Amino acid sequence: MELNQIIDNIHPLSTTSKNLIKESIIETKFTKGHILFKADKIENSIYFIKKGIARAYAYSEDNQITFWFGQEGDPIVSMQSYVNNQKGYEDVELLEDCELYELKTEKLQELFLKDIQIANWGRKFSELELIKSEKRLIALQFNTATDRYLSLIKNYPSILLRVQLSHIASYLGITQVSLSRIRANIK
Helix, strand or coil: CCHHHHHHHHCCCCHHHHHHHHHCEEEEEECCCCEEECCCCCCCEEEEEEECCEEEEEEECCEEEEEEEECCCCEECCHHHHHHCCCCCCEEEECCCEEEEEEEHHHHHHHHHHCHHHHHHHHHHHHHHHHHHHHHHHHHHHCCHHHHHHHHHHHCCCHHHHCCHHHHHHHHCCCHHHHHHHHHHHC
16 A cells, blocks of 8 residues: 555645655565564564554563554554554564554654644544454443454455455454354354
């Protein structure tokens, strides 16, 4: 996904403000399996996915619990680092070779002070991420595993082709056997 579209999807900006953000972004590439963020580390960058897919996970005992997938157009951000400048709790793994746009958090903070439109863009960015988290929490509390699966494939139609079933089962909060049953019942 192109950078202009990613920026506009968060909140439209004037050409001048958009160019200030774009001047601060570099394109970077990483291979499948790369760990972009590590838990217990302050992350100094925000990424936007140009091409590829990623997952965020945390550890529960010896298990990795996937709680987020991102694909083209999505941001990759440790909100704990971004908002509080504190160590994050998540690891982020790239599930495909990825092309990313990288924006240093420090540079973005400088832009917030220089340009009110960019400051409002940053506020809108945080609000959208909060809403996504809230929807995910509500789904986990109130929807059945089947409903969560159907919602996942509706919102990420290519996910079954791009992500291991073990990661999908973890994201849904179920075992891989339960996921297989759900998939069999839907077909």
